[in-house]
Amino acid sequence: MPPLTIAKSILSRPWVQRVMRPMADKYADLAGYRKLGLVADDLIAEENDIVQEALKRLPPKVAYDRMFRMRRAVQCSIAHSLLPKEEQTTPEQDIGYLSPYIAEIENEIAERNELDSLTKRK
């Protein structure tokens, strides 16, 4: 089951979004993954079928970049260091490259479940 989230209700109200946006940006920055050169979608747990499927669908270049970022971050972690400022991820670079694929696969599964239990209305 996906974790409970209020993201949807925030995004649907522009004024709430305006209030929350600076806090969210600060939170993402404090989370620290950007200092290791990662983007938010790198943190999605990949040990499940849906994400594995999504990873298979990534274009080759995107998949390569993902692997590069991860190995660099692991290296930083081992060395107990952070990346130099210019190599860290900027907020503009922090784009969801994997979540659209995950959403698509979730939709496909939901559609299949729905159609599998379909009955004809008399």
Add this chain to the structure above:
Amino acid sequence: MLARRTISRGSSQWLAQAASSQRRGMAAVTNPFHYTVGEAAGIKVASRDDGGPTTNLAIVIRGGTRYETVPGVAHGLEKFAFKNTTKRSSLRLQRESELLGGVLSSSLSRENIVLRAKFLRDDLPYFVEALGDVLTKTKYIPHEFDEQVSHTISYEVEALQKTPAALSIETAHSVAFHKGLGSPTVALTNKYLNNITIPGYASTVYTKSNIVVVASGASQSALEKWTTEFLSDVPAGPGPPIVQAKYYGGENRVYSTLGNALTIAINAPALKPEYAVIGYLLGGESTIKWSSGSSILSRAVAELPGVTAVTKHSAYTDAGLIYITLSGPAGALTQAGRLAVDAVSKLATVKAEDIKKAIAQAKFDVLATAEHQFIGLEAVGQAVIKSAGAPQVEATVKGLEAVTPDSVKKAIKVILAGRASFGVVGDLHVLPYAEDIALNV
């Protein structure tokens, strides 16, 4: 959840029976072979209403392998039919058409890509929409190609490569016509197929003047109405350029461990009924169960156990081939090839009675094909794209009736003068060269 209109259409099927008896009464008056040609939203529409309770619908697209821009792209595009569209997913399309009792399919030939649907008469709007969506709304998602399309393609490539007879026909076509009509009917490599070439080819061939909607068992007015509604967003355009087919001829040999086959192809340039008759005259396939048949070729190879001979006449829009395919054990094929070449060269002295038999068979096959709801659609579509008029089967039959033994002999003389094309597949150490069977290539 299904769209509401789908369900309501589905339930109205039960009313179809009551209405169809009335339609059948009307159809008795009209000629069951006659196709009416019209135009809707700039797209040619051909139909015949046989009054039956089911409909066969096809969209014929002039975009077969002879027109492809890069190798295999036509096959890739054909296999993308009925995949995800912006309107509905492929799974939904599949389930909805199952719910309506329909069958969707697509096929590829050297000349055309054909999208087909068979369904109950009242569901015409749904299926016109479904076929129309393929043309304009397919998404061509890269991972869909990797996950589904490429697998079906490689399956068909494998099936071809494991069928020596089919492979030898391909080989004979490639030496006969080189490029264009000679290009393979499957995508032998995925190298050129990607999310640029396939949609690019789609935008070239899926154009208004390049497609025709053909239906058997639907009224012309309904078909025109739904074509206007669902296909008016097909872009206008000239379609792929036409390159006149040129016959070369020659010999090609392919090693295979999976069986042996020879194909001897003869150029039959213009579309004359005589050539079809020659195909039946040579024959090979038996029309009587458990017998080897009485056509010239089947008599010739009857003495060789395990050898089968089949003659076909393939008529393309601007070229034609008569080809004999011999398959069987490698050791017997040299002898079979010699006998076949001998039979062909003796055609000029054939008995009038045999010609009469061949004409009767040709006539039967033409009429049976035209009568068949499903098979005839591609030929009708191809003719409509080429000449804006549906071929009327009466004219074809009249052409066959006008064939005389003399005209057949004249045609035989013409085709025997040219170079043959020879395709060999199998154990090349044993199988003959064209010279060994006295074939002029």
